[in-house]
Amino acid sequence: MIVKFLRNKVVEVEPRKDGTLRVSWRLTDDLLKMEVNLVVQPPALEIIEATAELGRFVPKGLEDASEIIEDVEGVNIGAGLRKIVRGVLGGPEGQSLLSEAVLECCNAVILHFTRPGLEIGEALETDEERLEAVRAMVKSSPRLVRSCISFQDDSPIMKGLDL
Amino acid sequence: MLKYLRNKTMSVDRTAPDELTVFGVLDDDLYGVEMTAVFSQSALEILSVSGKWHRYTTPECPRALDMLQPAVGMRLEPGFRARVAKVIGRGACRHFANLLLEMGHAAKNAKMAIEYQEAAALDPGLSLEAFIADWRPDQAPPKAAAQSIHVKAPAPPQPAPETPPLADAPRPSGGMVIDLHVHTAPASPCASAPIDEIIREAKDLGVHGMVVTDHNYVWTSDDIKRLRDKHGFLLLRGNEVITDQGDVLVYGLERDIKGVIRIADLRAQVIEAKGFMVMAHPFRGFLITGAEQMGLSVEQAAQREMFKHVDAIEVLNGKVTPDENGFAAKVADALSLPGTGGSDCHEMGTIGCYATEFTVDINSEADLVQALHAGSYRPVRFRD
Numbered sequence: 001m002i003v004k005f006l007r008n009k010v011v012e013v014e015p016r017k018d019g020t021l022r023v024s025w026r027l028t029d030d031l032l033k034m035e036v037n038l039v040v041q042p043p044a045l046e047i048i049e050a051t052a053e054l055g056r057f058v059p060k061g062l063e064d065a066s067e068i069i070e071d072v073e074g075v076n077i078g079a080g081l082r083k084i085v086r087g088v089l090g091g092p093e094g095q096s097l098l099s100e101a102v103l104e105c106c107n108a109v110i111l112h113f114t115r116p117g118l119e120i121g122e123a124l125e126t127d128e129e130r131l132e133a134v135r136a137m138v139k140s141s142p143r144l145v146r147s148c149i150s151f152q153d154d155s156p157i158m159k160g161l162d163l
Numbered sequence: 164m165l166k167y168l169r170n171k172t173m174s175v176d177r178t179a180p181d182e183l184t185v186f187g188v189l190d191d192d193l194y195g196v197e198m199t200a201v202f203s204q205s206a207l208e209i210l211s212v213s214g215k216w217h218r219y220t221t222p223e224c225p226r227a228l229d230m231l232q233p234a235v236g237m238r239l240e241p242g243f244r245a246r247v248a249k250v251i252g253r254g255a256c257r258h259f260a261n262l263l264l265e266m267g268h269a270a271k272n273a274k275m276a277i278e279y280q281e282a283a284a285l286d287p288g289l290s291l292e293a294f295i296a297d298w299r300p301d302q303a304p305p306k307a308a309a310q311s312i313h314v315k316a317p318a319p320p321q322p323a324p325e326t327p328p329l330a331d332a333p334r335p336s337g338g339m340v341i342d343l344h345v346h347t348a349p350a351s352p353c354a355s356a357p358i359d360e361i362i363r364e365a366k367d368l369g370v371h372g373m374v375v376t377d378h379n380y381v382w383t384s385d386d387i388k389r390l391r392d393k394h395g396f397l398l399l400r401g402n403e404v405i406t407d408q409g410d411v412l413v414y415g416l417e418r419d420i421k422g423v424i425r426i427a428d429l430r431a432q433v434i435e436a437k438g439f440m441v442m443a444h445p446f447r448g449f450l451i452t453g454a455e456q457m458g459l460s461v462e463q464a465a466q467r468e469m470f471k472h473v474d475a476i477e478v479l480n481g482k483v484t485p486d487e488n489g490f491a492a493k494v495a496d497a498l499s500l501p502g503t504g505g506s507d508c509h510e511m512g513t514i515g516c517y518a519t520e521f522t523v524d525i526n527s528e529a530d531l532v533q534a535l536h537a538g539s540y541r542p543v544r545f546r547d
Contacts, residue, residue, distance in 0.1 A: 004183070005175035005273035009265070013167040029173075029269070030276055031291075043459035044467055057291060074468070075407055079447035083405045087423025112167035113452045115192055118220050127222070134221050141451050142484060148256050149230055150223035157223055 005030050011104055013112040020048070021112070023105040031057045036069065036101045040109055045077035047106075052098060061090075065098055077106045135161060167192050171265055175273035181205050183273055185266040194218055194258045200234070202270040204277070207239035207300060209267075214259055230255035239267050239300065271300050332479055332488075332504075332544035338520040340545055341531070342373040343401065344412060344443065344477065344505025345514065350377035354509040361514055362394045368546060370515045372397030372525060376412055376505075379404060381419045399528050403443060404429055408469035412441040412477065412505070415532035430472040439535040441503050442473040444480040445494070446487045453487055464490070465497045474535070478502030479517035479542040482509075503535075504542030515546040 007029035014022045023038040033056045039049035052069040054062055062068075071088045075081075082103060089099040121133035134157050138144045144151045151158060169191035178184040181204050188197045195217030201210040212234045216225055233250045237243060244264060252260035279294045346354040347361055358375065365373050375382055375398065382400050391398045401414045406426040413429070415438030420429070433440050446453065446464070470476070478492040479502070495502045504517035520543045525531050534540060 001176055001178075003174050004177050005173075005269055005276055007171075007173040007265075007269050007272075009169075009171040011169050012165050014165050029272065031272055043457040043463060045457065057295065060296065076409070076467070078409065079444055080405060080409045084407060084409070084423055087405055088407055108167055108169060110449045110452060111169075111191065111193060113456055114449075115167060117451060117456065118193060131222065137451060140484065140486070141448075141453070143448075143450055146253065147450060148253060149227045150221040155223050155226075157221060 009104075011108045013108050021109060023108055025101050025105050025108075027101070032059070034097070034101065036098070036105060038072075038102070038105045040077065045109060047072050047075050047077065047102075049073060050102070052101070059097060062098060069098060069102070072102055077109055081106055131157065171262065173266055173269040175269050177204070177273075177277065182210065183270050185270050185273075187262045187266040187269070189258055189262040189265075190217070193220055196256070196258050196262060198231075198259060198262050198266060200263065200266050200270075202239075202267070204274050207267070207270060207274065209234050209237050211235060212263070224256065227256035227259060231259060234263060239271055243267060274300065332517070333541065335518075335520045335543045335545060338522050338540075339371045339525055340369075340515075340518045340520050340543065341397070341399075341525060342370055342506050342508070342515050342518045342545075343414075343441070343503055344376050344403070344480065344507045345373045346377055346403075346507070346509045347375055350375070350380045350382070351509065353378070356509070356511045358390065359394070360511060361508065362390065362396050362398065364511060365514045366394065366396050368515045370518060370545065372399060373514065374399045374401040374414065374505075374531070376401040376403040379420055379422075381417060397525065399525075399531055406469075408467075408472075409445060410443040411469075411473065412443050412503075414439045414441075414535060415528060426469060426472045437532070439475070439532050440473045441475045441477050442469050443477045444483050444487070444491070444507065445469060445476060446490050447480070447483045448487060453484065461490070461493045461497050464494045470494070470498055470500065473500070475501045475503050477505060477542075479504030479544065481506040481513055481516040501538055501540070502542045503540070504544075506546075516544070518543055518545045 009027045011023065011025040016022055019042065021040040021042065023040060025036040027034040035053045037051045038047050041048045050069045050072050052065040054065050068089060072085060075084055075088065085102050086099045121130055124130045124133055138151060138157065138161060146152055171189050173185060173187045176184045183202045183204050185200050185202060196214060198212065198214045200212045202208065203210055212231050214228050214231050231251065233254065237246055247260050247264055251263055275295065275298055279291055282294055283289045342365065345361065347358040348354040348356055381402060387398055387400055401412055402416065404411050404413050404420050405423045406429055407423055408426040411426065411429060413433060416433050416436045418432060430440065476491055476495040478495050479488055492502055503519045506514050506516045508514040519540050521534050521540045523534050523539045525534060
């Protein structure tokens with residue numbers, strides 16, 4: 001059977017010598033070829049540079065994506081990010097493809113910073129130690145509570161946490 | 164050297180005349196998941212779904228596989244994203260939800276590609292651009308009863324609890340206690356508690372007044388007066404405005420602002436109206452990481468653009484961690500900006516956890532703005 005549609009997406013975060021992070025996001029599918037690049041300045045995680053390039057069958061409204069995306073420069077990856085990015089790139093009815101690409105870049109930056117903490121927990125020797133590490137993470141980050149199946153009230157992780 | 168990389172791949176096969184089978188993989192440094200979902204081509208409805216883990220971060224993650232079935236029956240229609248985020252993201256796993264959304268988008272594009280090929284077979288001169296310009300995914304036959312798969316509706320995920328109170332936050336000392344940050348349903352789409360119920364709870368608790376700060380929503384003065392009279396309770400109006408620098412609480416500006424506004428433009432409007440601006444929860448972090456993990460110092464944080472445009476900083480907010488509140492307080496000190504407190508209440512049981520205590524009587528919105536400008540207040544912890 002010949003496949004009817006294929007899509008590949010990749011996003012990568014690369015720390016640079018000047019202390020910034022370069023985030024590169026690329027999408028290739030049967031209809032669209034798209035690339036978004038951000039430069040993010042820690043520790044405030046300000047987006048200091050944003051570029052976009054589209055090819056193949058460019059959706060209506062995204063012909064000027066390279067100019068539109070500049071509106072996210074100056075935005076911090078922080079509280080209210082989704083509302084801000086969707087808002088500055090054209091509002092809820094606006095350039096959803098572009099705003100979702102930027103949000104995926106930002107999510108990659110967040111996960112880039114999440115990785116070291118998870119690595120510390122993984123390096124622990126026993127299951128009990130690892131469980132305690134996860135519990136400590138929940139205590140310090142109450143937003144995790146009920147955020148997914150692992151942190152629902154009936155999860156063994158949550159036993160005795162009283163959150 | 165790369166420290167983080169995520170790949171997502173999707174392929175769509177037409178496995179029956181009205182069935183698109185989508186196979187998706189999400190693979191990154193932390194998580195590895197794959198899913199297979201069958202969509203009806205006509206209605207883009209999920210007919211079946213299954214998943215598999217390859218890499219995860221907690222011992223409970225595998226349980227997510229049992230919680231994917233509520234996706235069956237969902238359609239790619241307005242609200243699909245929010246439903247998947249709520250039911251699959253919170254009830255199962257946000258990474259499966261992420262992948263399923265991507266697979267839905269791929270199914271939609273595959274439907275368009277297939278329908279173009281069929282149309283082009285009848286009209287060889289039809290260009291893809293011309294076809295896409297007129298194509299709509301909802302040009303599908305009505306949902307056939309035979310295709311419906313009835314599943315038990317999942318229990319709505321419960322919201323996260325309030326964060327533990329900041330132990331050393333000051334308590335009220337006889338002044339007038341007003342919660343300056345309250346959301347109500349349905350004015351704020353993210354809130355679940357109607358205003359009448361919140362007012363009753365606030366009164367029972369002993370809060371003296373509250374300011375409704377629904378997102379980009381302006382209550383009419385008539386509605387507020389009616390509620391004040393009905394409950395015999397001090398109810399005032401504010402607004403939580405989305406700016407390019409984050410959420411800003413605004414008092415004394417009666418203007419319906421839609422979408423996102425540049426913070427400098429909002430500042431100009433507030434100055435003209437002689438209103439007051441408070442930077443809301445400025446250091447609210449992400450699920451696991453926050454400002455501390457980024458290595459952000461108080462001095463660096465104080466340089467952020469947002470603080471150049473506000474009169475005060477919310478240093479006690481009920482939706483952030485004690486560390487984030489503490490950090491906001493340090494930044495406010497560094498900038499010599501006053502601090503406020505508010506619950507950021509969105510549901511019952513949360514009003515008044517933090518509030519602001521005024522040393523003068525407040526009876527109107529004009530009184531409130533005047534007292535804020537005069538600095539006659541301090542943030543307090545009110546409810547345990």
